[in-house]
Structure formats: C-alpha cells, structure tokens
Amino acid sequence: MIRYLYADELHRHERLARSMFRDRASQFAERLKWPVKVDLHGEERDQYDLLNPLYVIWERPDGLHGGSMRFLPTTGRTMTGEHFLHLTDGVHIQSPLIWECTRFCLSDEAGPRIAAALMQAGSELMRGHGIEHFLGVFDAPMERVYRAIGASPDVLGSAGRGRARTSVGLWAYTPEAKAKLIARSGISQELMRLWYVRSFGRAESAKSAVA
Amino acid sequence: MxxxxxxxxxxxxxxxxxxxxxxxxxxxxxxxxxxxxxxxxxxxxxxxxxxxxxxxxxxxxxxxxxxxxxxxxxxxxxxxxxxxxxxxxxxxxxxxxxxxxxxxxxxxxxxxxxxxxxxxxxxxxxxxxxxxxxxxxxxxxxxxxxxxxxxxxxxxxxFEPDRAPDAAMHLSPREVDAMTFLAMGYSRAQVADTLSISEHTLRVYIESARHKLGAANTTHAVARSLQQGLIIV
Missing domain, CATH: 3.30.450.80 (Transcription factor LuxR-like, autoinducer-binding domain)
Incomplete structure (x- = not known):
C-alpha cells in the first residue's frame, strides 16, 4: 500500500522507515556509486531529509519498504536549487505550484508495477494539492524505469555518462499519463484515492463526491 | 486581483x-x-x-x-x-x-x-x-x-530584518530571455524554439519567473519585468 508520511511521522513506522533508508543506501551508494553518506546502520540520509520532507512510500505486505520518493516545496530549500542549477540552464525554479521530487528509490525486488504505483500516487498528490509540476532529479537507470511505465519526464538537462548520468526533469499531470500508470500498476483510482484520504483526510462531502 | x-x-x-x-x-x-x-x-x-x-x-x-x-x-x-x-x-x-x-x-x-x-x-x-x-x-x-x-x-x-536587499528578486539569464521574447510579442512556441527548450520547460520557467515577480499571470509578469527594468525591449 501507499503511505504519505512527513519526516516527523516516520517514527511511528520505524521498521518501514529504516528499510527505506537502507534501500536508499543500496541504490544510491552501492548500485549507483553516488557520493552519499551512509551511517553505521547502513542507512542513507542527506541534509534535505532534515527539512521535514513528505515521503511517498510503497509499503510491502511484510511491512518493509518497496519503493519511495521524497517531496519538498520549491519555495524553500531544494536540491535542484542548491546543487543542480547547471542542469536547469541556471534557472532557480521556484513556485508554490511546483514541488521537487528526489531520491526516487526502488528496493531490489521491486518491479515496474511498484514504480508505476508510486508515480500514480504522485499524480494523486498533484490532484489533491493543486500542484502542476514535479521537478525531479534522477539517474540513468531510473530514466529507463520511467520510460518503461510510460511516465518519462521532460528532461531539462543532464550531466555525466552511462549509468552515472544525472538528470533534472519535469512531470506534469495529464489524464493520459495517469491512465497509463493505472494500467501499469494494476491499482484502481478508487484504491489510490482511499490511501490518499487515509493520510490527508477527506475534503469532499459525500454529496459532492457523488455529484 | x-x-x-x-x-x-x-x-x-x-x-x-x-x-x-x-x-x-x-x-x-x-x-x-x-x-x-x-x-x-x-x-x-x-x-x-x-x-x-x-x-x-x-x-x-x-x-x-x-x-x-x-x-x-x-x-x-x-x-x-x-x-x-x-x-x-x-x-x-x-x-x-x-x-x-x-x-x-x-x-x-x-x-x-x-x-x-x-x-x-x-x-x-x-x-x-x-x-x-x-x-x-x-x-x-x-x-x-x-x-x-x-x-x-x-x-x-x-520585512525580514536581516534580508539582503536584492535577494528576493533575481531572474536568471534564461528567465530574462523568456520574459524578453514574450514582451516582444513572440508566441510561446516561438520563444521555446528560440531558446531551444520544450514548451513544457518554458511553461515552468515562466511560472518560476511569475512567482519571483509576485505576478498574477504571464502578462502581469512581463509588465512587472519591464517596470522594474529587469528586461529591456
């Protein structure tokens, strides 16, 4: 299932959170060889995890992390604004309608269905919070994953070669993209909506939801 | 507004x-x-x-x-x-x-x-x-x-006491280019073409400039850039 959790809520899901940070270490430090910090417990965290970001996490049936991504508003501090300006033509992208998505991570066993479910959860965030674009930092292997699930971003810029290539891209919400993700994840819109409501509460009254 | x-x-x-x-x-x-x-x-x-x-x-x-x-x-x-x-x-x-x-x-x-x-x-x-x-x-x-x-x-x-005077409004050269071409009456497609970026990317650059300028929409953002001398046409 999908959980939407702010960093200050992670302590209530300790096993899930620890497995997320461990999977991040194995993806970013071991597989991609990014110069990230891994602590004594084998968990990867950076300075942006300290800004109380919002995590979207796929929780497996056994309660462990299957995949995740991390969101921050672009009106505050962001990784793209502080480290990747050379990939956005020097434009410091800032808007309350654009959120930054970083550390998209999949556990070793996770396949394209989970990647699609995460992106579908992202589109649910856009719909629910009035966000028009996500600005993301990702690597070459993730680029292939996005292509495979029909959710390729618009790439603003890239640096590096082969697996080490890092890019900044944009995702917009479109009904077509969402339909593709639903087909790929096998998760109905209703179920995704239920998970969203479980985290953020229900705004629609019963009447208007039907209308 | x-x-x-x-x-x-x-x-x-x-x-x-x-x-x-x-x-x-x-x-x-x-x-x-x-x-x-x-x-x-x-x-x-x-x-x-x-x-x-x-x-x-x-x-x-x-x-x-x-x-x-x-x-x-x-x-x-x-x-x-x-x-x-x-x-x-x-x-x-x-x-x-x-x-x-x-x-x-x-x-x-x-x-x-x-x-x-x-x-x-x-x-x-x-x-x-x-x-x-x-x-x-x-x-x-x-x-x-x-x-x-x-x-x-x-x-x-x-109103923040120790704020740097020019910290709030800084448009990058790319944003300045986008605003300038829009002020010159280029269509979005023409601006995107001139800057060799997708229209999608252009939309985000414009949105980012709009936010920094505290403008209500693109036209207003262009007007503000002109008023404040950030662009010259």
Missing amino acids: IAILEALEQASDLAELQALSERMRDYFGVDHLVYHWVSGTGEQYGCGTYDPAWVARYLEKDYLRIDPVVQSCYQRFHPVDWKQLNWSGKPVRDFQRDAMDHGVGNQGFTVPVRGPSGQFAIFTVSHSCDDCTWHAFIENNRRELILAAHYFNQKALE
Whole structure:
C-alpha cells in the first residue's frame, strides 16, 4: 500500500522507515556509486531529509519498504536549487505550484508495477494539492524505469555518462499519463484515492463526491 | 486581483498589509482572511479580518496548543481544507464551537508556506456555508488561494530584518530571455524554439519567473519585468 508520511511521522513506522533508508543506501551508494553518506546502520540520509520532507512510500505486505520518493516545496530549500542549477540552464525554479521530487528509490525486488504505483500516487498528490509540476532529479537507470511505465519526464538537462548520468526533469499531470500508470500498476483510482484520504483526510462531502 | 497585487507591491508597513487582507477577503467573497507568519528569527506577525475579540480570546485561552489547523499545518507544506482535519475530542470541539460563536465560520482552507531559512507562515480563508458550496468554492479557487498565500509571504519576507536587499528578486539569464521574447510579442512556441527548450520547460520557467515577480499571470509578469527594468525591449 501507499503511505504519505512527513519526516516527523516516520517514527511511528520505524521498521518501514529504516528499510527505506537502507534501500536508499543500496541504490544510491552501492548500485549507483553516488557520493552519499551512509551511517553505521547502513542507512542513507542527506541534509534535505532534515527539512521535514513528505515521503511517498510503497509499503510491502511484510511491512518493509518497496519503493519511495521524497517531496519538498520549491519555495524553500531544494536540491535542484542548491546543487543542480547547471542542469536547469541556471534557472532557480521556484513556485508554490511546483514541488521537487528526489531520491526516487526502488528496493531490489521491486518491479515496474511498484514504480508505476508510486508515480500514480504522485499524480494523486498533484490532484489533491493543486500542484502542476514535479521537478525531479534522477539517474540513468531510473530514466529507463520511467520510460518503461510510460511516465518519462521532460528532461531539462543532464550531466555525466552511462549509468552515472544525472538528470533534472519535469512531470506534469495529464489524464493520459495517469491512465497509463493505472494500467501499469494494476491499482484502481478508487484504491489510490482511499490511501490518499487515509493520510490527508477527506475534503469532499459525500454529496459532492457523488455529484 | 492585479490591482490588489499592485497595492501589495507598494505596501511598506503592517497597516497596509491589514488593509490589503480586507481587500483580498472581499475579492474572494469569504467571511474572513488571515495571514500569520513566523520570521526566520522567530518573530511573529499577523494581519487579517477576524473579530479582535476572537484574537484576544484565542491568545487568552492559548488555543494555539489545540487548534487542529495550526497543529496540522506547522511543519507541513500541503494546503488543507478544515474538513480534512481531526476535530474530535472535547477540547477541540469546544474550541470549534467557540470559534464559530465568534464568527470564524464552519468552513476553512489553510495554505502553509515554507520560505527560505526557517521562515514559515499560514494563510487562511474561512466562511459560513454548506459543504457543497464550500467544496465548489475551493475547487474553483484553490490555485488562486495558494498563489495569494505566497503573494503575502513575499511581502512578509521583505520585512525580514536581516534580508539582503536584492535577494528576493533575481531572474536568471534564461528567465530574462523568456520574459524578453514574450514582451516582444513572440508566441510561446516561438520563444521555446528560440531558446531551444520544450514548451513544457518554458511553461515552468515562466511560472518560476511569475512567482519571483509576485505576478498574477504571464502578462502581469512581463509588465512587472519591464517596470522594474529587469528586461529591456
């Protein structure tokens, strides 16, 4: 299932959170060889995890992390604004309608269905919070994953070669993209909506939801 | 809205912000509008249209501790409809009744704002109406309410004591190029073509420039860039 959790809520899901940070270490430090910090417990965290970001996490049936991504508003501090300006033509992208998505991570066993479910959860965030674009930092292997699930971003810029290539891209919400993700994840819109409501509460009254 | 933003741009003290919160409330056609911020150094300011008796009561009762709006928006960055919050428990229900008795309204929508270096604010509109009416209002106005929260916040950031004078408005050369070509009457497709970027990317560059300029839309952003001498045509 999908959980939407702010960093200050992670302590209530300790096993899930620890497995997320461990999977991040194995993806970013071991597989991609990014110069990230891994602590004594084998968990990867950076300075942006300290800004109380919002995590979207796929929780497996056994309660462990299957995949995740991390969101921050672009009106505050962001990784793209502080480290990747050379990939956005020097434009410091800032808007309350654009959120930054970083550390998209999949556990070793996770396949394209989970990647699609995460992106579908992202589109649910856009719909629910009035966000028009996500600005993301990702690597070459993730680029292939996005292509495979029909959710390729618009790439603003890239640096590096082969697996080490890092890019900044944009995702917009479109009904077509969402339909593709639903087909790929096998998760109905209703179920995704239920998970969203479980985290953020229900705004629609019963009447208007039907209308 | 553009007239309000022009006045907001000129505002230089809290009294003017107060007057603008009243104008913006009338623009949205709601009972109340409140903007409250905590600066990077921990100082608090506010403006808005709540009955002063309610503000005094809120402070006296120390409602900050139990107010579900504050509790759920602090450290968050997604906007909330008050119906999404947890209003259960006797102290919270008593607080809600007290708020309604003071004319706050049974409906509300709050936008938390997270600025640079620890600055934080919340922007709220509240109203008395049924759920369907409110839901329709939010669906139609969500985008503009989110932008309004940030217009106020950009002004508030100017009031920060140790703010660098030119920190707020800095357009990168690419944003300047995009604004310049738009001012010259190029279509979006022509601008994207000239800059060798996709229209999608151009949209985001324009949106980012619009935000930095505190403008209501693209045309307004172009006008502001010209006024402030950021671009020359």
